[in-house]
Amino acid sequence: MRHVAVIAEGRMTYGYSRPVMxxxxxxxxxxxxLIVTNQHLLPTFGYxxxxxxxxxxxxxxxxxxxxxxxxxxxxxxxxxVFLISVTDALVRLEPDIVLVVGxxxxxxxxxxAAAHMNIPVAHIQAGERSGNIDGLTRHAIARFxxxxxxxxxxxxxxxxxxxxxxxxxFMTGAPQLDELVNGDxxxxxxxxxxxxxxxxxxxxxxxxxxxTEEFGDGVEQMRETxxxxxxxxxxxxxIFPNNDAGSDDLRLMIERYHxxxxxxxxxxxxxxxxxxxRSASAVVGNSSSGLIEAPAFHLPAVNIGNRQRDRARGSNxxxxxxxxxAIVEAIRTALSPAxxxxxxxxxxxxxVGDGQVSERIVEILKTIPLDEKxxxxxxxx
Numbered sequence: 289m290r291h292v293a294v295i296a297e298g299r300m301t302y303g304y305s306r307p308v309m310x311x312x313x314x315x316x317x318x319x320x321x322l323i324v325t326n327q328h329l330l331p332t333f334g335y336x337x338x339x340x341x342x343x344x345x346x347x348x349x350x351x352x353x354x355x356x357x358x359x360x361x362x363x364x365x366x367x368x369v370f371l372i373s374v375t376d377a378l379v380r381l382e383p384d385i386v387l388v389v390g391x392x393x394x395x396x397x398x399x400x401a402a403a404h405m406n407i408p409v410a411h412i413q414a415g416e417r418s419g420n421i422d423g424l425t426r427h428a429i430a431r432f433x434x435x436x437x438x439x440x441x442x443x444x445x446x447x448x449x450x451x452x453x454x455x456x457x458f459m460t461g462a463p464q465l466d467e468l469v470n471g472d473x474x475x476x477x478x479x480x481x482x483x484x485x486x487x488x489x490x491x492x493x494x495x496x497x498x499x500t501e502e503f504g505d506g507v508e509q510m511r512e513t514x515x516x517x518x519x520x521x522x523x524x525x526x527i528f529p530n531n532d533a534g535s536d537d538l539r540l541m542i543e544r545y546h547x548x549x550x551x552x553x554x555x556x557x558x559x560x561x562x563x564x565x566r567s568a569s570a571v572v573g574n575s576s577s578g579l580i581e582a583p584a585f586h587l588p589a590v591n592i593g594n595r596q597r598d599r600a601r602g603s604n605x606x607x608x609x610x611x612x613x614a615i616v617e618a619i620r621t622a623l624s625p626a627x628x629x630x631x632x633x634x635x636x637x638x639x640v641g642d643g644q645v646s647e648r649i650v651e652i653l654k655t656i657p658l659d660e661k662x663x664x665x666x667x668x669x
Contacts, residue, residue: 289317289318290317290318290319290384290385290654290658291318291319291320291321291381291383291384292312292318292319292320292321292383292384292385292386292387292410293320293321293323293377293385293386293387294308294320294322294323294387295323295325295386295388295389295394295398296322296323296324296328297326297327297328297394298326298327298336298392298530298531299328299333299336299339299530299555300392300530300575301389301395302328302340302558303467303581304389304390304412304413304462304463305387305389306345306558307463307464307467309322310646311647311649311650312653315650315654317654318650318654320346321346321348321349321381321383322340322345322346322348322349323348323349323377323398324337324340324349324351325350325351325352325353325354325370325373325394326353326354326392326531327530328340329350329351329352329354330354330531332539332554333528333530333531333554333555334555334556336555337350339557339558342557348377348381349377349381351370351374353366353370353373353394354366355369357536358531358532358533358534358536359503359534360503362533363393363500363532363533367393367394367396367397370394370397370398371397371400371401374397374398374401378401378405378407379405383407384407384408384658385408385409385435385658386399386402386407386408386409386410387653388409388410388411388412388429389411389412390412390422390426391413391416391418391422391425391426391429392425395411395425396428396429399433400432402432403433406663408434408658408662409429409432409433409434409435410434410435410436410437410649410652411429411430411435411436411437412437412463412649413437413439413443414426414429414430414433414436414437414438414447414457415430415436415438415443415444415445415447415450415457416438416439416443416446416599416600417446417598417599417600418576418595418596418599419595419596419598419599420499420500420501420502420595420597421500421501422500422595423598427450430447431667434456434665435456435458435656435662436452436457437458437649438457438458438459439462439580439638439640440459440461440462440638440639440640441459442600443459443600444457444458444459448668451667452667456662458648458649460640460649461644461645461648462639462640462641462645463649464581465580465581465584465639465640465641465643465645466643466644466645467558467559468562468581468584468585468641469584469642469643472558472562473559473562473563473565473566474559474560474562474564476566476567478560478563479560479563479564479566479567480567483525483551483564484551485523485525485567486523489522490623491522491523491524491525491567491568491569492517492520492522492569492570492619493524493525493527493564493565493568493570493571493572494513494517494524494525494526494571494572494573495526495527495529495572495573496509496510496529496538496572496573496574496575497529497530497535497538497573497574497575497595498530498532498533498537498538499532499534499574499593499595500532500534501594502534502593502594504534506534506535506537506538507537507538507541509592509593510537510541510542512610512611512612512615513572513573513610513615515612516612516615516616517545517550517572518545518547520616520619521547521549522549522569522619524547524549524550524551525550525568526542526551526552526553527553527555527556527561528552528553561577565577565581565582565584565587568587569588569622569623570587570588570589570619570622570623571587571589572589572590572615572619573591574591574592574595574596576596576599578590578596578604578605579596579600579601579602579605579639580639582604583636583637583639584637584641586628586631587604587631588604588622588627588628588631589604589605589606589622590606590608590619590622591606591607591608592608592610593609593610600638601638602634602636602637602638603630603634603636604631604634604637606618606621606622
């Protein structure tokens with residue numbers, strides 16, 4: 289059996305790897321170990337490892353590496369701590385492949401460690417663009433990765449142009465869409481009951497993270513968003529930001545603006561979050577879920593600021609700056625019957641999701657030759 293070590297650092301990317309691990313569990317030729325770290329282990333951010341435990345996945349390592357403070361310096365030091373610990377985990381586990389996802393720092397560190405230890409690295413969501421340090425991280429991972437799983441043709445072509453050899457690139461699609469396509473979302477009646485909502489009224493789902501390059505500006509950015517939400521006073525479910533630099537200030541701002549029409553959550557199980565997306569009138573903020581997952585529900589996304597600046601997007605996305613008036617206008621546009629009718633008629637998401645992406649990824653993990661050709665990378669540029 290081939291042994292795949294999977295890295296899970298937070299709720300942002302758990303949905304990328306969970307369907308892949310479930311597919312591995314049904315394959316007699318593969319097994320996996322799950323290394324859990326960062327936000328999953330932080331009570332302040334909802335201690336989402338409990339969701340992984342409820343899912344019954346094979347957690348082999350819990351790596352506590354995140355320093356408090358949530359500044360650029362603590363982010364860097366936390367990654368340094370993780371490098372030491374994940375190296376020890378890989379020495380003990382002796383995996384055949386290390387599976388990393390997306391564009392977070394912990395996945396770059398795991399890829400760096402594995403590549404130096406001559407362990408092939410496979411990368412889900414390879415070749416995409418975003419808009420900040422995450423974009424740089426994703427493309428740094430590509431240099432250390434030996435196998436690239438691209439979510440769409442544009443991402444696959446970008447990998448080729450960046451010098452990656454053709455035999456390493458697989459246009460599999462986006463595995464986080466598998467569960468949505470296959471109906472793994474909490475039903476509307478559960479969403480209505482759990483959050484005390486009336487789904488015949490407008491509902492906003494707000495998720496806004498700090499932007500690393502704009503450290504120090506996050507308070508004013510969040511203020512503009514919350515002022516817009518308060519002006520409209522629609523039913524709102526607001527999810528805490530991730531733990532990137534500046535997140536402490538954003539959480540304080542959220543608590544200051546908490547209103548009776550708002551439900552504030554530290555973290556939510558993925559099926560509940562998916563159910564909210566299915567029930568919401570619009571998603572507001574700067575989460576990638578507004579660009580990747582929202583089109584599966586024909587859900588409008590008001591995308592604020594630069595965090596997703598370069599990411600591919602469909603017609604469900606309305607881009608606005610951090611300005612209260614612009615955000616209010618965009619939300620009103622998103623909720624208009626004309627905009628919703630346009631979305632129902634369109635199917636232009638750049639992210640491929642047919643419910644079988646995870647199976648394609650697992651087949652490649654199982655069958656690709658783990659030989660010297662794979663390990664000895666030659667960049668084509």
